[in-house]
Amino acid sequence: MVDILAEEKTKDGRKVIRVAKENLIELMKELKSQGYNLSLTTAVDYIDRIEVVYHVYNMQKNEYIIVKTETRDNHVPSLTSLWNAANWDEREEYDLVGVIFDGHPNLKRLFLPEGWVGHPLRKNYDLSKAQYVNMDEEGNDYVTFDPEGGW
Amino acid sequence: MAEWTEVNFGPQHPSMHGVLRLRVKLDGEIVKEVEPIIGYLHRNAEKIGELQFYCDNMIYFDRMDYVAAMNMEVGYLEAAEKLLDIEVPERAQWIRVMMAELNRIASHLVWLGAFGLDLGMLTPFFYCFKEREKILKIFTEVSGSRQQLNYMSIGGVYQDVTDEALDHIRTFIKEFPKELNKIESLFVKNDVFISRTKGIGVLSKEMAIDYGVTGPMLRASGVEYDVRKAQPYLVYDKVNFDIPVSFKGDNLARFLVRVEEMRQSIKIIDQTVQKLPAGPYFNQKAKKPLMIRLRGQGEVYARTESPKGEFGVYLIGDGSLRPYRVRVRSPTFKNLSVLPALAKDQMIADLISIGGSIDLVFGEVDR
Numbered sequence: 001m002v003d004i005l006a007e008e009k010t011k012d013g014r015k016v017i018r019v020a021k022e023n024l025i026e027l028m029k030e031l032k033s034q035g036y037n038l039s040l041t042t043a044v045d046y047i048d049r050i051e052v053v054y055h056v057y058n059m060q061k062n063e064y065i066i067v068k069t070e071t072r073d074n075h076v077p078s079l080t081s082l083w084n085a086a087n088w089d090e091r092e093e094y095d096l097v098g099v100i101f102d103g104h105p106n107l108k109r110l111f112l113p114e115g116w117v118g119h120p121l122r123k124n125y126d127l128s129k130a131q132y133v134n135m136d137e138e139g140n141d142y143v144t145f146d147p148e149g150g151w
Numbered sequence: 152m153a154e155w156t157e158v159n160f161g162p163q164h165p166s167m168h169g170v171l172r173l174r175v176k177l178d179g180e181i182v183k184e185v186e187p188i189i190g191y192l193h194r195n196a197e198k199i200g201e202l203q204f205y206c207d208n209m210i211y212f213d214r215m216d217y218v219a220a221m222n223m224e225v226g227y228l229e230a231a232e233k234l235l236d237i238e239v240p241e242r243a244q245w246i247r248v249m250m251a252e253l254n255r256i257a258s259h260l261v262w263l264g265a266f267g268l269d270l271g272m273l274t275p276f277f278y279c280f281k282e283r284e285k286i287l288k289i290f291t292e293v294s295g296s297r298q299q300l301n302y303m304s305i306g307g308v309y310q311d312v313t314d315e316a317l318d319h320i321r322t323f324i325k326e327f328p329k330e331l332n333k334i335e336s337l338f339v340k341n342d343v344f345i346s347r348t349k350g351i352g353v354l355s356k357e358m359a360i361d362y363g364v365t366g367p368m369l370r371a372s373g374v375e376y377d378v379r380k381a382q383p384y385l386v387y388d389k390v391n392f393d394i395p396v397s398f399k400g401d402n403l404a405r406f407l408v409r410v411e412e413m414r415q416s417i418k419i420i421d422q423t424v425q426k427l428p429a430g431p432y433f434n435q436k437a438k439k440p441l442m443i444r445l446r447g448q449g450e451v452y453a454r455t456e457s458p459k460g461e462f463g464v465y466l467i468g469d470g471s472l473r474p475y476r477v478r479v480r481s482p483t484f485k486n487l488s489v490l491p492a493l494a495k496d497q498m499i500a501d502l503i504s505i506g507g508s509i510d511l512v513f514g515e516v517d518r
Contacts, residue, residue, distance in 0.1 A: 085363030
């Protein structure tokens, strides 16, 4: 059995398991062997820490579990070795929240172009500064703060 | 390796859906590598969601999957109403199911027409859009607009369905199955269509589950899983319908599953029209001036079955007037992530056919 930190319920009655990030892969491996599959990966910024939330479900048992882990240095292990479903989701969370998934094969920004300053879903993201995107000769996007230099 | 040609495909290309851009590496006509580049329609609805009142978010959800706005509204409200402790009157729940299923048909019709266009068939497109127009007329009758409906709101629906609208619905469900047979025969009796879909883009059951593929694509790969049956929301447990499943997993299977789903939707709409109970269509606890003062505490995750797949909304409230975090599980986003694996070592013409069969709507992928 994997050590879990706590078990709780969400407001609509879904089971939540809290686990330390060192034990995350182990717990997920065990859940996978029981027939659970990854549905959604997300992250929530609580200013002093980031909570990474995994939604797993089991079609046969018709069960749905939320697994939570928290990080203070923005690093969590990647689950791409277990499920391909984690691939794009982790890239999205890296892009928008700024969580770094260790061991991800291709951790690049997904929605925003490379070079974007900041992660929009962070609570301290500066909304007053507009950034503009343009395309260089090679077909790659780049970011500029100059309103005339892009769209 | 050195002879591979790199081709940029999209974001503005006639055979691309929305603003999808693909970087394709080709060996002659064979696709060796596909890299989807997305984000051209990104406006970060999740961040916008954090900055507004709970009731304001509705319009941004309308614009996610803009061909199935009702289903998006149902998805958001399932989460928001649980978080805000607002009950929905019985009549409003039935109306929501009715509208969601009508929109499911409209969405599948758009897909069907566009899929025909991808494969070089112009005729079915007009038949599909003619039928869709009838549904949009019903929506105009009930909500006042055609696509960005904003019909449902926290606590119920914006206005009651009129007798006129119900009449339109009754005529529609009487006539549509015949028209659907006609449209279907335009496809399945076409030799070119069959040869370009049968056995092309086979998605195995294990791969579909591994990539988190949901909806008609998953059911075409032989998994009988539908959120409407697995975890019924609204009144889906009180209506009879079947889940169409195919075991082939190719483009043709996805076509057949979606066509059959339209027939099942007609069955559901028929039951909702007959069983529609009388009573209020709106919860007075959430009426206009009170609506913006609703506070949410805790976290909820609501799953619904949108035409594209499992649409989930994860809401966290911190007791203030605005949500702390909004996260959307968009089905097309997950379904698109399987495209590089599906299109590998296929002909470039099949890449278009496979991409078309996924049912891409970019408002939802990019959010």
